Amino acid sequence: MSTPNRCLVRGSINIDEFFHLPHIVRPGETISSTKLTKRAGGKGANQAFAVARAAGQVDLDGAIGQDGVWVQDLLASAGVGVKRLLTVDDKVTGRAVIQSSQDGENSIVLHAGANYHVPATNAPPSISGYTHLLLQNEIPLASTLSYLSSAGQSSPPVITVFNPSPMLSPQQLRDFPWKYLSWLIVNEGELGDLLLAFGSTANPGTVSEDELREKASAGILELAANEYFSPSVGIICTLGAKGILYYQPGQKVGYYPAAKLQYPVKDTTGAGDCFAGYFVAGLMSGQSLEEVLQSCLTACAICVESEGAMESVPTRGAVAKRL
Secondary structure, X not given: OOOOXXXXXXXXOEEEEEEEEOOOOOOOOOOOOOEEXXXXXXXXXXXXHHHHHOOOXXXXXXXEOHHHHHHHHHHHHOOOEOOOEEEOOOOOOEEEEEEEEOOOOXXXXXXXXXXXXXXXXXXXXXXXXXXXXXXXXXXXXXXXXHHHHHHHOOOOOOEEEEOOOOXXXXXXXXXXXXXXXXXXXXXXXXXXXXXXXXXXXXXXXXXXXXXXXHHXXXXXXXXXXOOOOOOOOEEXXXXXXXXXXXXXXXXXXXEEOOOOOOOOOOOOOOHHHHHHHHHXXXXXXXXXXXXXXXXXXXHHHHHHOOOOOOOOOOOHHHHXXXX
């Protein structure tokens, strides 16, 4: 009997605190906020939430402090498995303190908190029972690599997806075990960072919008052929409002435009994590890559029409109605 498709997300869990201000605080200044908004966040939590909203079976592996129990409850209520979440008594849950001004500017202070707690063990992480692994870069890289290595060496093989945000250093990119990766999800700026780290002088992120699709397509092919990279990795490059490029090893680069909006854009914060979660859920569903990507783009269109990284992620039913 085959193992039911189930995804493990190893990643960050944060509490995002938004202080709404007349202007960004200047050195030495004390001002009062007009509003305080507290939301669950962290790329790991956001992406696991999106997998669940897309009707995928998913568990989140990460750490919170005692102050983050409500985030765990929120994830569980959405269908995310939380049995692998660790509560660390002497740590606070990861934080993003965001100053948001009336003119749209913001400044952000991050605190890793429990996200950087790694249990003291020499045993490799257990990937047994999972068919897919989704990773980002908001936890210690060593932990990310240990999960990727376990998945890459498992039998039967685990489909691995990596969204390198925040971006790794050039040396970390060159040393990364790309052979264990199935899919890479980047935006055009991150694609440029990869190419520069691998010795290219081309940077798709610095060209005009009219040239972006052509340059990014060439960049994907250059990346796929680079000696530091692995020829077996599929690549997704998101282009914001211009859509996405996708590449499967040995094939041409494909393109899909962004899905049409029905309402004005309110918040693009959660779009990338929404895409990653829907992508993995789509892979688990057995759909063709084309069907998966169309669902991802539609989900992102609905996502940016609402506020919040998690709250804006649509259900699979809502996406199906708009397709």
